[in-house]
Amino acid sequence: MASTNSPAGPATGFNIWRLWTDERHRGILSQAIVVILVALALVWVADNTRTNLDNRGLDIGFDFLADPAGIGIGVSLIEYRSTDTWLRAMTVGLLNTVLVSALGIVAATAIGFAAGIMRLLPNWLIRTIIATWVEFTRNVPLLLQIIFWWTLLLSLPTVRETLRIGDSIFLNNSGITGPSPVFEPGASAVLIALAAGVAAAWAVLNWARKRQAATGERLPAGWIALGLIVLLPLAVYFASGEPISWDTPTANRFGRLRGGLTVTPELVALWFALSTYTGAFISEIVRAGILSVSKGQTEAAGSLGLKGWQTTRLIIMPQALRVIIPPLTSQFLNLTKNSSLALAVGFQDFVGIGSQAQNQTGQAIEIVFSWMVVYVSLSLLTSAFMNWYNARIALVER
């Protein structure tokens, strides 16, 4: 039998049977069939939806976003009033989701790495405590943990018994409130100086690292960098006549603090719960990553005279990270999606405000759709960043 797959030059004419007899064409055909079936399924779903929407006399579209929302929002990163539009309300929700996810990712990573490393310490007590904590935290449903932290925070002193820390920080079960900065004209110079300080610090650190690699000499680059970040903006601040003042909170007749900056117990409860829950998972990933590095590496580092912490930082971690990063990315994505449990304690994230919008406007399809788009986008952004980072730290073979 002659092989139909032989590189015998270009085909001498199209024969419908080739679609079946030729292995390569058959592959393309079967894939095309799958694509058509999927497309038909989607068309069926769309048509079915449209028919049903028609039957119920429902109309879809995003016009409602321009209508006034008319709801109050407790925590907002941007200015928001109840007369603003749904678009703005949803934006507030989106920013709240990003805020709690970002805070959670940072804290969860710190907790996870600390716990993962501590669990491998020779000290039996520390190891056992961490192991117990990890098993407990990752086996209790997250929703319960959020409500647990929230209930705990609600048992703080009430507004009538507000605790005062120092002069202008207040703590009660409605949150922790401190002074907030007020930027007056000229404040932008200070912010620019801060940015310049950070950039200069980064340059110094880079230069010092190259210099150490080239000459072996070490500079106190960390201190220089810190000095740049702190002193530069401070100098500009005083030079430009102190353009930043502080808005100190004051209590109204209900004892409620107004002005300043308040972090609500809902946000804190959500943040604590998300970061400890995800941190417990991350600690196991970190532990696995460290254990994946062969013991010979530690011994070799020891024979070169590196100390314990230096060995972890310079030898173990760079190798362990290659194992840690991919599953770590999944945990970050989980954390972001889990933040939608905010609804339970009334922190108005994207899902929370979306369901309020759904209730007020009845536009369920559009809102579910925007939930999907937002969470997929956030996940893809996180993945893209982590993949970039993963590629950067990948083992470069020379």
Next chain:
Amino acid sequence: MKIKSFTGMAAVAGILAVAGMAVPAHAATLDDVKSAGVIKCGINTGLAGFAFTGDDGKWTGFDVAYCRAMAAAVLGDPDKVKYVNLTGANRFPALQSGEIDVLSRNTTWTFSRDVDLGFTFVGVNYYDGQGFIGRKSLGVKSAKELDGASVCIQTGTTTEKNLADFFRVNNISYEAVPIETNSEARTAYQAERCDVYTTDASGLAATKSTFEDAEKHMVFPEIVSKEPLGPLVRQGDDQWADIARWVLNALISAEELGVTQANVEELAKGSKNPEINRMLGSEGSYAKMLGLEKNWAVNAIKADGNYAEIFEKFVGPKTPLGLERGLNALYKDGGILYSPPFR
């Protein structure tokens, strides 16, 4: 209907998540209910007096009684109800998608819900209004003095919008503490996370009745909105809407005509009052017009009694809620409850 744009088209694809839209077109709900042998009724996830589990573990309450009357009227047995517990947010998709046949969950009849969401409200079974509850120790006598207060709100209801409107009209400010469920909102209020809690006055009475230190709390005199609560069905099935409407009207008319759970069987055999006879089926063929059995109204009234009996049993002055009839008395007793005639 024209899909407005590509995003609209894409939104259509998002329907999968809403689920269950694959209901046959123009389903005759009555036939579906009859062939299923059970009526799917959407109720609250738990609200004292209106929808709660009794000692026997069965759902009971003011809103549940309507579900039972519907089941009795349509299927002849008040227990043939499948209860679906719904939050403020997911009740509407549940009704739109056909997951439930009728929604009886203290739902306010508003323009946009009636017109835009594709529902038909069949009447009002409770005239309510939004109020505030606060601690007496606040030293506030009126909701208008609440400038700067923290307010706990249950989300997914008309209340959050009324609240914003009320504070806007009176030009005072507040901090919103929105919470998804009634029980969590109550927890927050009791922990003094907020100064006042706002919801419909009937809900406030229900909530206050569960407090151990109820005497330290007061309901402010202001009623800041109109909240006509009532059952609703999907738009487009007029027969089913008629059944839902006239079951409600039968319960109200029964009170007016003196038909009770105890005497309905007796009166069904025939009475001197032609309207009772028409309603209970001994005169005319009104049941046929609805597509129901002759004794539909008898069964509905037998389930939990007439409107007055239901009210007294679940939310009236002798219950922990202690609600007065007020607006919900019959028109001839000084209220605004009024059923069209059975004629």
